[in-house]
Amino acid sequence: MSGAASARAFVRGGTAITLVALLALAGVYVLALGFTPLEARQGLAQKIFYLHVPAAWSALLAYSLVGLCSGLYLWLNDRRLDRFAASSAEVGVAFGVVMLTTGPIWAKPIWGTWWTWDARLTLTLFLFFLFVGYLALRAALHDPSERARFSAVVGVLGLLLVPFIHLSVYLFRTLHPQPVVLKPSAPSLPPEMLRTLLISALVFVMLYVGLVTIRYGLALAEDEREGSLDAA
Amino acid sequence: MPPDNGGYMVAAYVVTALILVGYALGLWRRARKATREGSTRVSP
Numbered sequence: 001m002s003g004a005a006s007a008r009a010f011v012r013g014g015t016a017i018t019l020v021a022l023l024a025l026a027g028v029y030v031l032a033l034g035f036t037p038l039e040a041r042q043g044l045a046q047k048i049f050y051l052h053v054p055a056a057w058s059a060l061l062a063y064s065l066v067g068l069c070s071g072l073y074l075w076l077n078d079r080r081l082d083r084f085a086a087s088s089a090e091v092g093v094a095f096g097v098v099m100l101t102t103g104p105i106w107a108k109p110i111w112g113t114w115w116t117w118d119a120r121l122t123l124t125l126f127l128f129f130l131f132v133g134y135l136a137l138r139a140a141l142h143d144p145s146e147r148a149r150f151s152a153v154v155g156v157l158g159l160l161l162v163p164f165i166h167l168s169v170y171l172f173r174t175l176h177p178q179p180v181v182l183k184p185s186a187p188s189l190p191p192e193m194l195r196t197l198l199i200s201a202l203v204f205v206m207l208y209v210g211l212v213t214i215r216y217g218l219a220l221a222e223d224e225r226e227g228s229l230d231a232a
Numbered sequence: 233m234p235p236d237n238g239g240y241m242v243a244a245y246v247v248t249a250l251i252l253v254g255y256a257l258g259l260w261r262r263a264r265k266a267t268r269e270g271s272t273r274v275s276p
Contacts, residue, residue: 043234
């Protein structure tokens with residue numbers, strides 16, 4: 001299959017997955033708002049949890065895969081890995097925007113402030129800026145192999161921050177709650193809330209797969225236009 | 233009695249939908265444009 005035909009196939013497949021995921025996201029809205037019990041102390045604002053946490057998990061998954069594929073690119077020099085890393089970074093930034101807007105909207109009624117410079121929030125913001133920088137670096141470099149190599153180094157550095165973000169609530173005094181699901185002991189959530197959270201997380205991952213597939217098709221089409229498909 | 237803070241929930245749900253649908257639509261348009269340009273390019 002030619003590069004252009006492959007690109008079209010990726011865009012078509014990704015569009016189908018994304019459409020299903022967006023419909024499923026509408027289902028998550030109905031499930032969270034209509035069929036999940038109200039938390040007594042936080043009220044309706046607690047339902048932001050079902051979007052904020054899956055968005056944060058998806059963003060961290062996206063950033064981790066950027067780092068992993070970037071490291072593999074530096075080792076194997078396979079352009080597909082660079083294309084996937086670039087796609088995952090862009091989608092990760094979109095999920096990062098969701099995480100960084102829903103977080104303050106939830107914090108205001110519960111903590112009494114939109115933002116606080118504690119370790120978890122600050123590290124998350126820095127990681128987001130690092131990946132915005134990653135995308136800016138890619139846009140600024142025109143030589144394909146130079147662009148792939150330089151941005152791979154930034155991608156690997158981003159991966160190093162991810163474990164610190166997860167552990168920051170244990171390592172530092174912070175307003176941010178401790179993990180309720182991703183922890184050594186059993187999840188500390190009522191079953192109905194855990195069910196809605198896990199379904200939402202699954203839908204966000206499906207959305208990630210769909211968006212990355214479209215973005216990969218776009219990267220493939222751009223590589224073909226640049227004539228760099230056979231470069232590596 | 234739970235606090236009255238439903239407005240924040242509505243804001244978060246609306247903002248999330250706008251960001252995700254807006255990004256998906258923008259990405260799809262960019263991809264469609266790029267793949268169309270690729271398929272209409274004349275080979276030398």
